[in-house]
């Protein structure tokens with residue numbers, strides 16, 4: 001009897017080397033390794049609390065105060081994996097309460113401005129999986145737990161770490177080696193900053209999952225990207241982070257964003273995520289870097305038109321000043337929604 005509880009917070013991560021393509025849809029195994037930067041908890045995060053009790057009748061999930069039924073196969077897969085690990089512990093230690101058999105009540109909240117139109121699945125699945133792994137007192141490390149978050153949403157596995165994170169694609173068919181690892185903590189490069197420019201809060205035209213399936217099935221350019229471009233870029237980007245080489249990091253980040261949107265355009269029918277304002281931002285950053293004769297700012301865009309700009313703190317005035325100056329007159333630009341963000345050091349955490 002009694003109610004057992006735990007909670008976790010997980011921040012959003014933004015990929016600088018994009019995950020786009022699955023080699024196994026059910027296990028969420030990617031066609032390439034990826035790299036991301038985890039943003040500050042204070043700015044964009046999901047907080048999830050979980051409770052288990054033999055008095056509960058069924059698993060229940062409240063998302064932003066709304067009761068949702070747990071129908072998604074991905075959520076069901078995550079819960080099953082976590083229960084299996086807990087069951088193994090209970091089988092070994094008979095005095096443990098049988099939490100693996102108790103229904104769960106899950107309460108999850110995002111602190112993002114609802115208008116921001118930012119993908120929340122990464123932080124959402126990361127917080128869910130970490131909260132339950134704490135409730136069950138699982139001994140596995142974060143890389144092991146990231147394999148469960150990965151089944152919820154690929155990008156979620158990277159939100160279990162702070163700072164600079166790699167998702168290693170792995171090559172096993174069962175996905176046992178497809179997991180997130182830390183490249184460097186946020187403290188390693190404390191000068192790094194990010195700004196999110198919210199251009200549109202509309203729902204995505206093509207959700208990531210269907211978009212990437214279509215790219216894998218129809219784009220010729222995609223084959224070149226995953227076989228030739230990304231493996232080389234992965235090593236280069238990792239070195240640029242370890243060496244704190246912003247010019248190199250920025251160049252690779254922009255090239256990879258462009259490469260990802262190029263394979264989207266090369267899909268048939270084509271997928272468009274960038275709009276005219278996104279393209280103006282791309283030009284503006286290139287102009288700024290040209291004027292400065294150095295790469296001081298880098299853009300990246302996910303499956304939507306909103307931009308994330310990386311820069312070092314010493315260049316903040318120049319970068320944000322230039323964005324404000326040139327974009328305030330652009331229609332479709334919501335200047336009230338520029339968020340300056342720090343990086344976070346600890347990925348998903350207790351709270």
Ligand code: DP6
Nearest residue numbers: 015018019153154155208209302303
């Ligand atoms: C463009 O992780 O949302 O943001 O695994 O199907 O849930 P699923 O996809 P998701 O895709 C993210 C795509 C991306 C790039 C990235 O985050 O690496």
